[in-house]
Amino acid sequence: MRNEFCIGVFAFPKSIVFCCLLLLLSSQISAQTENESFENAFGLDETQSMDNKKSNAESNKYTGQISPIRKQSLSGQVDVNEDEGNHDDKDETKKGVEEVSFNAVNNSDQKNKPENEITLSDGFSEKIAGRRNRKYARYDLSEADRYAPHSDGSVLNYVLTETRLKEIRSKFMYWYVDKGGNNDDGDYQREIQASMPQVHKNFNFQLPFFGLRFNYTRVSVNGYLEFTDPPMHYTYPLVFPVRNWPKENDPSFIGIFFSKCRIGKIPPTDIDQRRPGVYFRVEEDLQNRADQFGVEMRERLKWDIREGMIGAEAFDPKHAVVVTWKNVSFVGGIDNSLYKTNTFQMVLATDEVNTYVIFNYLNIQWTSHTEAGGDTVNGEGGISAFVGFNAGNGTGSYEYEPYSQTWMIRDLTRRGCVNGFPGRHMFKIDDDIMPSAFGSRPQRSCNLGY
Ligand SMILES: *[C@@H]1O[C@H](CO)[C@@H](O)[C@H](O)[C@H]1NC(C)=O
Ligand SMILES: *[C@@H]1O[C@H](CO)[C@@H](O)[C@H](O)[C@H]1NC(C)=O
Ligand SMILES: *[C@@H]1O[C@H](CO)[C@@H](O)[C@H](O)[C@H]1NC(C)=O
Ligand SMILES: *[C@@H]1O[C@H](CO)[C@@H](O)[C@H](O)[C@H]1NC(C)=O
Ligand SMILES: *[C@@H]1O[C@H](CO)[C@@H](O)[C@H](O)[C@H]1NC(C)=O
Numbered sequence: 001m002r003n004e005f006c007i008g009v010f011a012f013p014k015s016i017v018f019c020c021l022l023l024l025l026s027s028q029i030s031a032q033t034e035n036e037s038f039e040n041a042f043g044l045d046e047t048q049s050m051d052n053k054k055s056n057a058e059s060n061k062y063t064g065q066i067s068p069i070r071k072q073s074l075s076g077q078v079d080v081n082e083d084e085g086n087h088d089d090k091d092e093t094k095k096g097v098e099e100v101s102f103n104a105v106n107n108s109d110q111k112n113k114p115e116n117e118i119t120l121s122d123g124f125s126e127k128i129a130g131r132r133n134r135k136y137a138r139y140d141l142s143e144a145d146r147y148a149p150h151s152d153g154s155v156l157n158y159v160l161t162e163t164r165l166k167e168i169r170s171k172f173m174y175w176y177v178d179k180g181g182n183n184d185d186g187d188y189q190r191e192i193q194a195s196m197p198q199v200h201k202n203f204n205f206q207l208p209f210f211g212l213r214f215n216y217t218r219v220s221v222n223g224y225l226e227f228t229d230p231p232m233h234y235t236y237p238l239v240f241p242v243r244n245w246p247k248e249n250d251p252s253f254i255g256i257f258f259s260k261c262r263i264g265k266i267p268p269t270d271i272d273q274r275r276p277g278v279y280f281r282v283e284e285d286l287q288n289r290a291d292q293f294g295v296e297m298r299e300r301l302k303w304d305i306r307e308g309m310i311g312a313e314a315f316d317p318k319h320a321v322v323v324t325w326k327n328v329s330f331v332g333g334i335d336n337s338l339y340k341t342n343t344f345q346m347v348l349a350t351d352e353v354n355t356y357v358i359f360n361y362l363n364i365q366w367t368s369h370t371e372a373g374g375d376t377v378n379g380e381g382g383i384s385a386f387v388g389f390n391a392g393n394g395t396g397s398y399e400y401e402p403y404s405q406t407w408m409i410r411d412l413t414r415r416g417c418v419n420g421f422p423g424r425h426m427f428k429i430d431d432d433i434m435p436s437a438f439g440s441r442p443q444r445s446c447n448l449g450y
């Protein structure tokens with residue numbers, strides 16, 4: 001559908017924007033036609049898809065580690081021919097997925113590579129494939145919510161305007177995408193399944209947390225990031241530090257919605273058709289980034305945190321981690337309970353001395369898995385999820401009151417109010433855990449500004 005709209009716009013940059021605006025208006029999510037493969041849609045040839053698989057396998061060996069720098073055509077984006085002479089109009093028309101971001105690509109970009117060639121997290125390395133087109137991430141269109149951005153696809157020395165900053169900061173959820181990247185999964189963590197509840201991720205930096213420093217994490221479907229091993233069993237309500245430590249493990253973790261979760265389902269009527277599951281993205285070396293996405297991530301995070309925490313006025317993030325649990329249901333429910341889902345997101349920012357975390361609660365439809373006493377249809381009752389932090393080894397914990405393990409957990413989506421958003425909560429977590437002063441007034445609602 002999109003294709004028809006955009007035919008022939010290649011020569012008329014203004015109409016590209018216009019055309020895409022039309023598209024956006026006409027359909028909130030004009031996702032790629034379901035049965036059209038990514039390779040088809042974006043004209044990636046056979047060789048490339050094979051390479052994709054190979055490099056994907058490589059990067060999977062050490063998920064989370066930066067993969068070797070390569071150039072690759074990827075993701076939903078502008079298609080700019082490096083070689084105008086070889087431009088095949090017919091081909092373009094057929095494949096026809098020409099779309100341009102509002103920050104339209106400078107033509108000179110076609111010839112220049114960004115000075116700072118920085119690979120993004122796993123799944124975002126790039127490589128040049130013959131004389132194929134360069135693909136530009138167009139994540140800044142709302143439709144592009146689904147496509148992985150990458151530094152190569154950006155204007156050189158991108159300058160972020162006030163207007164643009166305001167626009168990106170007006171969105172509640174940080175970016176997460178389920179298309180593009182090495183295997184067209186975007187940030188989506190395909191490895192996480194019922195049989196494999198977590199994936200290990202290495203960082204090329206130090207993440208100070210609760211008095212310790214970690215250069216890795218484990219992303220769990222169960223609503224937390226874990227750094228050390230849990231005990232064999234939990235009893236409810238959960239108590240941290242684990243009472244029987246050191247006989248039993250006392251894990252170190254950041255719990256945004258610590259509960260037994262399983263990946264849910266969405267009906268075709270859901271507006272946001274991004275796949276249910278867990279999304280993970282690391283953005284490193286933000287202070288030296290000149291690509292659009294790097295700059296926007298840095299500035300968005302910087303100002304959200306500076307304005308969200310007292311004492312963070314000079315914070316300049318170096319590294320960011322965005323983990324999103326989209327449409328996760330609870331363990332123990334009947335089949336239909338898979339449509340009872342929660343969506344929440346954790347954004348970590350560190351300069352390797354200070355660490356801040358943002359909890360964005362978009363949607364909470366259930367509170368408790370069945371082992372914790374929740375019912376099998378709605379996941380309600382019993383002891384609700386734990387929200388908070390544990391240092392590990394019996395050294396300390398922080399439970400987020402009054403929400404954690406109480407019925408008030410539902411209020412997480414309406415309270416918090418950090419940066420003016422209902423549902424946004426913020427903490428400083430490098431040493432002792434400190435909640436944002438703007439978020440620690442649970443009895444108030446958000447329409448008071450903060
Ligand atoms: C692709 O899907 C659409 C509906 O989603 C269907 O009408 C069409 O026949 C499908 N085409 C192919 C080639 O499967
Ligand atoms: C676009 O290219 C022109 C000519 O190379 C250059 O002078 C200008 O600074 C570039 N603009 C941006 C935003 O990169
Ligand atoms: C993480 O730190 C340990 C030692 O603290 C080191 O041996 C290891 O190589 C580091 N890993 C990465 C990916 O930097
Ligand atoms: C899936 O999550 C979205 C928010 O990301 C929400 O609007 C939607 O209602 C959820 N769908 C189901 C079936 O729970
Ligand atoms: C906990 O203690 C064990 C054994 O002393 C040690 O190996 C581990 O690194 C410690 N973990 C944390 C998070 O302090």
